[in-house]
Amino acid sequence: xxxxxxxxxxxxxxxxxxxxxxxxxxxxxxxxxxxxxxxxxxxxxxxxxxxxxxxxxxxxxxxxxxxxxxxxxxxxxxxxxxxxxxxxxxxxxxxxxxxxxxxxxxxxxxxxxxxxxxxxxxxxxxxxxxxxxxxxxxxxxxxxxxxxxxxxxxxxxxxxxxxxxxxxxxxxxxxxxxxxxxxxxxxxxxxxxxxxxxxxxxxxxxxxxxxxxxxxxxxxxxxxxxxxxxxxxxxxxxxxxxxxxxxxxxxxxxxxxxxxxxxxxxxxxxxxxxxxxxxxxxxxxxxxxxxxxxxxxxxxxxxxxxxxxxxxxxxxxxxxxxxxxxxx
Amino acid sequence: xxxxxxxxxxxxxxxxxxxxxxxxxxxxxxxxxxxxxxxxxxxxxxxxxxxxxxxxxxxxxxxxxxxxxxxxxxxxxxxxxxxxxxxxxxxxxxxxxxxxxxxxxxxxxxxxxxxxxxxxxxxxxxxxxxxxxxxxxxxxxxxxxxxxxxxxxxxxxxxxxxxxxxxxxxxxxxxxxxxxxxxxxxxxxxxxxxxxxxxxxxxxxxxxxxxxxxxxxxxxxxxxxxxxxxxxxxxxxxxxxxxxxxxxxxxxxxxxxxxxxxxxxxxxxxxxxxx
Numbered sequence: 242x243x244x245x246x247x248x249x250x251x252x253x254x255x256x257x258x259x260x261x262x263x264x265x266x267x268x269x270x271x272x273x274x275x276x277x278x279x280x281x282x283x284x285x286x287x288x289x290x291x292x293x294x295x296x297x298x299x300x301x302x303x304x305x306x307x308x309x310x311x312x313x314x315x316x317x318x319x320x321x322x323x324x325x326x327x328x329x330x331x332x333x334x335x336x337x338x339x340x341x342x343x344x345x346x347x348x349x350x351x352x353x354x355x356x357x358x359x360x361x362x363x364x365x366x367x368x369x370x371x372x373x374x375x376x377x378x379x380x381x382x383x384x385x386x387x388x389x390x391x392x393x394x395x396x397x398x399x400x401x402x403x404x405x406x407x408x409x410x411x412x413x414x415x416x417x418x419x420x421x422x423x424x425x426x427x428x429x430x431x432x433x434x435x436x437x438x439x440x441x442x443x444x445x446x447x448x449x450x451x452x453x454x455x456x457x458x459x460x461x462x463x464x465x466x467x468x469x470x471x472x473x474x475x476x477x478x479x480x481x482x483x484x485x486x487x488x489x490x491x492x493x494x495x496x497x498x499x500x501x502x503x504x505x506x507x508x509x510x511x512x513x514x515x516x517x518x519x520x521x522x523x524x525x526x527x528x529x530x531x532x533x534x535x536x537x538x539x540x541x542x543x544x545x546x547x548x549x550x551x552x553x554x555x556x557x558x559x560x561x562x563x564x565x566x567x568x569x
Numbered sequence: 570x571x572x573x574x575x576x577x578x579x580x581x582x583x584x585x586x587x588x589x590x591x592x593x594x595x596x597x598x599x600x601x602x603x604x605x606x607x608x609x610x611x612x613x614x615x616x617x618x619x620x621x622x623x624x625x626x627x628x629x630x631x632x633x634x635x636x637x638x639x640x641x642x643x644x645x646x647x648x649x650x651x652x653x654x655x656x657x658x659x660x661x662x663x664x665x666x667x668x669x670x671x672x673x674x675x676x677x678x679x680x681x682x683x684x685x686x687x688x689x690x691x692x693x694x695x696x697x698x699x700x701x702x703x704x705x706x707x708x709x710x711x712x713x714x715x716x717x718x719x720x721x722x723x724x725x726x727x728x729x730x731x732x733x734x735x736x737x738x739x740x741x742x743x744x745x746x747x748x749x750x751x752x753x754x755x756x757x758x759x760x761x762x763x764x765x766x767x768x769x770x771x772x773x774x775x776x777x778x779x780x781x782x783x784x785x786x787x788x789x790x791x792x793x794x795x796x797x798x799x800x801x802x803x804x805x806x807x808x809x810x811x812x813x814x815x816x817x818x819x820x821x822x823x824x825x826x827x828x829x830x831x832x833x834x835x836x837x838x839x840x841x842x843x844x
Contacts, residue, residue, distance in 0.1 A: 277744070278754055283669035284680060287662040287725065291683055294718035298698025299690070305701055315705070372594050375587040389591070396598055398775075399825045400783040402802050403818040407601035409810060410608050415618045417604055448598055502688070509691020512785055516806055526693045533790060538701045545694050556689070 302549075306542035315538055323543040347528065351547055354525040355555070357443075358507035362500055364447045365454045370496070373455050377462030378488070390459055396452050405516040408445045412517065437519035445517045450506065454499035461495025462488070497563035501556050508552050602822065609815040616812070628816040641801060641817070647712055648798035652782040654713075655720045659777030660770050662721070663728030667736050668762075688726040692786030695719045700790040711793035719787040724780045728773030735769030768840040775832040779825060 309318040327347050344352065372393065380386045396404060411417045419431040465488060473483050511526030523531075525548045532541035604619075612623025632641065666684065670677060699719060703710050710716075743765075747757045785799035792800055798821065805814055 277671065278668065278758070280669045280672060280674045283665040284674075287666050287684070288680065290658075290662070290718070290721060291687070291725075294699065294715075295683065295687055295690070295695065295722045298695050298702055298719075300698075301702040301705075302694065302698040305705070368594070368597075371587065371590060375591055379584050379587050392595065393598070395826070395829065396602075398779040398783075398829050399602075399822050400785075400799060400802070400818070402783075402785050402799050403605075403822055404602065406802070406806070406814060406818055407605040410604050410618050410815070411601050413618050417619055420619055448601070452598060505689050505691060509693045509786065511693060512803065515803075526691070529693055529697055530789075533697055533700070538704070541697060542701065545697050548691070549694060552691070 299549075302542045302545050305539055306546055308539050310537055310539055323539045326540065327543050327547065347544065347547070350523050350528055351525050351551060354508060354510075354548075355551060357524075358504055358510075358555075361443060361446045361450065361507055362454075362503055364443070365451045365503055366496065366500065368447065369451045369454045369499070370458055373458035373462055373492075373495070374488075376455075377459050377465075377492075386463070393452055393455050397456075401449060402512060402516070404449055405445055405513045408441065408448075408517050412441045437517070437521060439518070439522070442514065442518040442522070445513055446507065446510070449513065450503045453506070454503050457498035457502065458492060458495040461492045461498075465491050493563050497559050501559050504555055504559070505552055508548060508555075605815045606819050606822075608812060609819040611812045611815070628812040629820070631813045632816050632820065640796070641798075644796045644798045644801035647795060648782055651712060651717060651720065651797060652778045654717060655724055655781035656774045656777035658717075658721050659724045659728040660774040662725055663732045663773045664766065664770055666725075666729050667732030670733060671736055671739075671741070684729050685726050687722040692719070692723065692784070693789070695722065696787050696790040709793060710791045712788065712791070712795055712797055715791040715793075716788045716797065719791060720781045720784055721777075723784060723787055724777040727776035727780065731773045731776065732766070732769055735766050739765065764842075768836050771832060771836050771839060775829070775836075778832075779828065782825065782828075 305315060306323060307319050307321070308315040309320050309322075328345055376386055376390050376393075380389060409416075413419070415431060419428075422428045423431060469487055470483060473487060478486070509526050511524055511530060514522050514524055514527060525544065529541050529544045529548070532538075532544060607621070608615075608619070609628060610624050610626070611621055611628060612625050613627045615622035666680075670681070696719065699715050700710055703715060708714075744757050744761050747761050752760070783799060784797075785803060788797050788800055789803075796804065802814070802817065802821075805817075
């Protein structure tokens with residue numbers, strides 16, 4: 242694969258299909274940069290910013306998870322009691338309860354958050370991939386490609402909360418979906434399964450996140466060299482073979498990036514649950530907020546760490562399946 | 570080429586099949602919003618669902634008039650100021666970083682992944698970490714300090730990727746030519762580099778502005794005593810839902826969309842000029 246020989250980071254957003262620019266581009270690349278501003282001054286402000294607002298807070302979470310809760314907040318300590326509480330309460334090795342050897346309530350919440358994220362990811366893949374395929378492979382003219390793609394991406398630049406709120410008039414007992422179902426004669430009376438149910442939550446999340454998975458998939462599909470497909474076709478490959486042998490494998494990195502992106506966002510999800518699920522469910526995110534609200538910072542931190550660890554495991558698993566380094 | 574007629578018509582069928590699917594997809598992602606737009610013009614006696622009882626701007630008027638709950642105008646103002654500042658910092662930082670990344674330097678890999686992790690770490694975690702940290706040190710959180718900090722962490726990777734793509738297809742020989750003719754580094758940047766990368770800088774700024782303007786999770790624990798607009802919207806969810814919320818949603822969405830249109834127009838203008 243030629244792409245793998247490019248060491249530069251082209252990125253997943255700004256990356257554009259290889260066009261006639263290619264030759265001039267590679268010439269420009271061979272050219273070595275000498276002059277220019279000093280690297281140190283260029284990176285110093287942003288590095289400092291990331292240190293203060295990204296690395297320190299994360300380090301803080303780790304440190305505070307070992308501190309002790311006290312009346313006046315926290316005191317420095319090296320206790321593991323919050324971790325113990327996380328894993329043991331109402332479950333594992335809790336001999337007093339009859340729930341001996343069952344996962345604790347926090348582990349269960351985390352598990353359901355992961356499971357739910359995977360479910361939504363699967364739907365986003367099934368719904369989003371054909372869209373990316375259509376835009377990347379079927380639409381021929383570059384202008385149309387970009388126009389149709391931007392139409393998919395516009396919701397990304399609008400308020401996420403408002404898009405969740407917009408589901409309310411659709412879902413209620415007297416909502417639009419019920420109206421349509423009744424007038425079509427599919428159901429006799431309005432059904433109340435839509436609002437504040439797991440179904441509505443799933444549908445809303447898929448709608449909110451699917452556009453994010455289309456982007457990376459589109460970029461990896463649009464980069465595929467048409468001549469390879471032409472050659473395969475000339476040699477008598479069926480459309481299915483072409484997909485299995487060429488398009489599928491070459492678009493896999495884009496799929497992985499899209500999935501990683503929505504996976505991490507879904508794991509931290511908490512607002513949609515309140516808006517369309519009426520706060521009836523708890524996610525790993527809402528648990529963290531609850532404990533923050535009661536000023537039990539160390540326990541909120543433990544929850545945050547567990548969320549982060551499971552996220553990292555998920556990302557590593559996806560990266561093990563697909564090597565996206567080629568793509569970046 | 571064996572482009573026989575049945576083959577061609579089969580392809581046309583497949584393509585129109587995909588087009589229909591794409592149309593359904595657009596309905597899926599825009600449908601709820603359109604329903605909300607329509608309902609925001611609900612009559613005075615109407616509720617939060619269809620049918621429409623008349624047609625009025627009543628709920629928009631309710632939106633503008635001062636109310637006892639919440640501080641909508643103030644929240645909007647804060648969100649706009651915050652988004653503007655985030656936009657400037659994002660455009661500036663991502664340009665500087667992408668310029669630095671044109672050379673190989675020690676620790677560039679670590680820095681790259683640190684920037685990118687701003688994209689990957691859930692907002693709630695950053696919000697929590699910084700909120701606890703500041704509580705412990707004793708600095709009060711506020712939208713213009715801690716809020717600004719985490720917003721830039723979120724928008725920077727987007728702007729950075731845009732600028733990396735810009736510099737990736739940038740011809741460094743132009744700068745070298747100017748340097749050979751004795752131009753100083755500042756002159757080279759001002760006269761050669763900047764005019765060529767301006768469209769990219771605008772695009773990076775667009776990401777900064779819109780992502781910050783709509784950001785909720787990252788500000789949730791960090792805005793202090795004054796809300797930004799998304800926080801205000803979220804707070805109003807706890808009360809009974811009224812069409813005012815739809816009017817607000819419509820207004821802020823229309824604002825976002827016209828902003829994107831404006832940025833695209835500026836981008837196109839600058840892009841043509843930079844050719």
